[in-house]
Amino acid sequence: MTSNSTMLCGLCLFASLAVAQDVGLAGVMGSKAMLMINGGEPQAVAVGQSLDGVRVVSVTGEQAVIEIGGKKRPLRVGQHAVGAPAADGSGKIVMTADTQGHFYTTGNINGTSVRFIVDTGASMISLGAADARRIGLDFNRGQKAVSQTANGQAVVSKIQLDTVRIGDITLHNVDALIHQNDMPMALLGMSFLNRMEMQRDGSAMTLKKRF
Template structure:
């Protein structure tokens, strides 16, 4: 049965509004390197890509300009000046919950990019780690002074190790932001930072096949 013209018009308008509505989500941008007139960017955990000045990526990140030490980016309608290793994100909608969906690699590990105190960090989700854990070189790059922390002994796969307990001012993964996070700094370098239970115990964690959804509870 054919719909009346008024109904067809209402449906058409509704469909247009749905399709035209902007997708509101966080865009996580890190500056991985600089070249003359170009910036090496990581966007929302993706592989590094070279973006020339004046170009806008499909995610809406525009490289405004570069110089020898910094790049000026336009993210979420705001201009940000980043140094290599720094990270910034457009804020998600205030009404939505803070969550991130991770995909396992071929070995079943959940790896993701995030940042600590504004510096890009590569994380491995580790429910067996009591706290977020950083290697020595990552801690130095972030600017953490481990000498001001409290020393402790922890058990690792290679035996006991001396670590320093510190507080992270800010830790962000995807849309999830957390302040004053307990963490351990190891004396040795680590291939990844461990996203341990001092972060994960404040999440709702749901595993579905090769994906894991983390949703902030408080």
């Protein structure tokens, strides 16, 4: 079986996509919130203003209320929130790369929230043992194989996921691999991405469901 994972050593190779935003509150300056978008430098955003699609609703003491992905989220200094990708009901999502060139998103598998890193070098969605247990997936029920990873050979189990949802896109019957060991986060591989039309314009990427 060919390698499907660039786990741990492949962060610099995860190319061409971005999805959900990670927003941190670094501090408060009067009526302005110091926001860090996707690990970037703190930027002052006044109440009522927006930065990269994140709007500051209110600032009180050491807390700010932000609106991200259409939902209001309270944040205290030092806290982070992850927002869903923009969705408009059209079966496509628009995503933005982070400042480090890494690409992350939060979606769900079979209704359970999962943090992904997008990996066009992975042939399938890949899940660590802890994520698989949370979702309720049984390693022993899949087709066993050996995969070559950054840490050497690993025993994996090939399964099929009922649903994978990211933003406004839901796919059914998606192939995936479960690893015996934990992984830093799940890999969003080509078993999902191959079913998308992908267009990139600078740091923006649009995914549209093909089938």
